[in-house]
Amino acid sequence: MTKPLSIILCSEEHEKIQMAAMTATIAAVSEREVSIFVSMGAVFSFCLESPKGHRFSGGTFSELMLEKNAPDALDLLKQGKEFGKLSLYVCSMALDITGIDEGALIPDLFDEVIGLTKFLADSEDSQLTVF
Amino acid sequence: MIHSTLDVKNLNCPLPILKAKKALREVPVNAILEVLATDPGAEKDFIAFCANTGHELIENEQKDGVYRIVIKRSK
Structure with a gap:
C-alpha cells in the first residue's frame, strides 16, 4: 500500500x-490518497475574486503556461477530487489573518477549515511535501 | 479486441493520464483501451500508472513519435 501524500501549499506563485495541483491530481488518479493544506498567501489564489486583483503571481514559466493554455490548477484539483481520494483543507489561521470568509473561497473545493496541528496529526503516516 | 481509442496526441502531462483515467472509467471491466500519446514521458508514465492502479498494460510501442499504449481495465 502506497503511503498517502500530504501537501502543504503556502505560496501564491503560479508555478x-x-x-502542487499536478502532483496531487496525478497521485489521486493513481489511487493514492492525497490531502492538501492551503495556507499563507496561497489562500488568495483560492478566492472567487482575489483580493489582490490577480489569481497568481508568477514568473517566466507562468507566462509560458498561460500562453500555451496549460490546464488551470484549480480545475486539475477538481478532477483529482472527482477521480480519486483528494481532500483539500484551508488553514483557519490564514483565513483569520487575511479576513477572508470561507464563503469567499471557490465553492465545492474545500472539505473543511482546520488548523495546522490537526493537519499534521492526520498526516503522521503520510509523505509530506511543501510547495 | 480494442473497445475504444483515446487520442491524447499533443497533450502534455498531466492531461494524458487524467484523460486515460476518465476513459478507463467509461469502458467496461476487462475492456481494452488504446491510448495514442506524444508526450515524451508518456511511456514511463503509463507503466507507472498501470503498476499503481492495477490496470493491465498489454502493449506498449512507439512509432513515428507516437506512443501506442494498450491497457485492459482490471476493476
Whole structure:
C-alpha cells in the first residue's frame, strides 16, 4: 500500500500552485490518497475574486503556461477530487489573518477549515511535501 | 479486441493520464483501451500508472513519435 501524500501549499506563485495541483491530481488518479493544506498567501489564489486583483503571481514559466493554455490548477484539483481520494483543507489561521470568509473561497473545493496541528496529526503516516 | 481509442496526441502531462483515467472509467471491466500519446514521458508514465492502479498494460510501442499504449481495465 502506497503511503498517502500530504501537501502543504503556502505560496501564491503560479508555478508552485500548478506543480502542487499536478502532483496531487496525478497521485489521486493513481489511487493514492492525497490531502492538501492551503495556507499563507496561497489562500488568495483560492478566492472567487482575489483580493489582490490577480489569481497568481508568477514568473517566466507562468507566462509560458498561460500562453500555451496549460490546464488551470484549480480545475486539475477538481478532477483529482472527482477521480480519486483528494481532500483539500484551508488553514483557519490564514483565513483569520487575511479576513477572508470561507464563503469567499471557490465553492465545492474545500472539505473543511482546520488548523495546522490537526493537519499534521492526520498526516503522521503520510509523505509530506511543501510547495 | 480494442473497445475504444483515446487520442491524447499533443497533450502534455498531466492531461494524458487524467484523460486515460476518465476513459478507463467509461469502458467496461476487462475492456481494452488504446491510448495514442506524444508526450515524451508518456511511456514511463503509463507503466507507472498501470503498476499503481492495477490496470493491465498489454502493449506498449512507439512509432513515428507516437506512443501506442494498450491497457485492459482490471476493476
